[in-house]
Amino acid sequence: MFSSLSVRNYRLYFIGQVVSNTGTWMQRIAQDWLVLSLTGSATAVGITTALQFLPMLLFGLYGGVLVDRLPKRPTLLVTQTAMALTGLALAFLTLTGHVEVWHVYVAAFAVGLATVIDNPARQTFVTEMVGRDQLQNAVSLNSANFQSARLVGPAVAGLMITGVGTGWAFLFNGLSFVAPIAGLLLMRARDLHVVERSPRAKGQLREGLQYVAGRPELIWTIVLVGFVSTFGFNFPVYLSAFADDVFHAGAGSYSLFNTLMAVGSLSGALLAARRGTARFRVLVAGAVAFGTLEIVAALAPSLWLFALLMAPIGMFGMTVNVTANSSVQLSTDPAMRGRVMSLYMMVFMGGAPLGAPIAGWITDAYGVRAGLAAGGAIAALAAAVIGLVLARVGNLRLTVGWNRGHPVVRFVPREREQLATVA
Known part of the structure; x- marks a missing residue:
């Protein structure tokens, strides 16, 4: 489950991300609270979130082109330093009492x-640290790291905001980047797996899109992630409404729902790390289970049953995320990985802001x-249809059987099935 942590460079990176991710979650909570305090407007909070995601939607593909050209470790040193300075600037403005809402808007856009x-630099740098054999495990542990911070960061931010104010949460986030920056500086360059960089040339963005379009295992995986993130991951809309309008239980139940989902997501990430391989049938099955459990939760008659369903929903949601991420990376040539992962992250991160208005309507x-x-x-x-499409493209057939009393669903090559029939 933790095999990639035996790699020294990745271990340094992982420890740095533990600290930095906690600070990032603290800043998210403090940022929304500060905007709400300054304006009293939920719309202003929404604008802040939109400004943070807007650059990825507008420039994400160009970011992938740059990442394929640049060395990953120096690039990450620059981006991590930039985000640290943003957090420190917000801390200074808030602690000195000079902060205005437009300062937060600018900071959110700068972070974006x-x-x-x-984002694509961190995603692709994992392969350079651990190699192909450990990639699935390392991606899974990165997700577990992020979900652990999701459990700790908001709780610490709440205590800090209540006790000493939002400025100190921003200060902690700014200083937290010291850990990943130190980890990057302490890495041994000779232990990194050399990946060929793309030379500067015209048409590299178009080349990346054509590369993805010509590979069904990439394009359909990204399409599936797009459907799941756009229509299935709108939990801020759903969970708050269930807590308030359906069960009339208030903010405490909303916090409980999010905590249980984070616990499930952490479990899903650790199970993916233990599994060690990125199989497409796991991705399809995880997405089908995720969607089905959401339907069951929608019909849950009681608060406690709904709350208990949050853990498996989080687990299967994370299974989809980790399996798709590692599958896309393993299926991509190293020289194209930055562009492909930028497209993947643009679809994954951009899906929820696009789907939230639909979910709200x-x-x-x-x-x-x-x-x-x-x-x-x-x-x-979407998962079922895409699974069948890829099975047809790969000349596979869906089979259902039993193994030691358990149902087994898998895709089997038609040639193998025909040979078995002849024999």
Whole structure:
């Protein structure tokens, strides 16, 4: 489960991310609270979130082109330093009492710009640290790292905001980048797996899109992630409405739902790390299970049953995320990996902001139960259809059987099946 941590360079990176991810989650909570305090407007909070994601939607593909050209470790040193300075600037403005809402808008957009380069660089740098054999395990542990911070960061931020104010949460986030920057500086360059960089040339963005379009295992995986993230991952819309409108239980139940989902996501990431391989049938099955469980949760009659379903929903959601991420990286030539991963992250991160208004409209028009059920149904149906399409492209046939009393679903090559029939 933790085999990639035996690699010294990755161990340094992992430890740095533990600290930095905690600070990132703290800043997210403090940033939203500060904007709400300054304006009293939920719309302003939404604008802040949109500004942070907008650069990825606008420039994400160009970021991938740059990442394929640049050395990953120096690039990450620059992006991590930029994000640290942003956190420290917000801390200074807040602690001195000079902060205004436009300062937060600018900071959110600046972080988004850094993420355009930082995100694909971090994704592709994992391969250079651990190699292909350990990639699935390392990607899974990265997700477990992030989900652990998701459990700790908001709780610490809440205590810090209540006790000493939002400025100190920003300060912690700015200083937390010392850990990953130190980890990058302490790495041994000779232990990194050399990856060929793309020379500067015209048409590299178009080349990346054509590369993805010509490989069914890439394009359909990214399409599946797009459907799941757009229609299935709108939990801020659904969970708050279930807590308030359906169960009339308040903010405490909303926090419980998110905590249980984070626990499930952490479990899913650790199980993926133990599994060690990225199989497409795991991706399809995980997406179908994720969507189906959302439908079941939408029909849950009681708060506690709904809450208990959050853990497996989080687990299968993370299974989809980790399996798709590692599958795309393993199926991509190293020289194209930055462009492909930037497209993947643009679809994954951009899906939720695009899907949230749709989810909100369905919820307002037909109720939150209908909204959650519709999102789950679309995710499950998309997974089933894409699984069958890829099976047809690969000349595979879906088979269902039993092994030691357990159902087994798999795709079998038609040639193998025909040979077995002849024998």
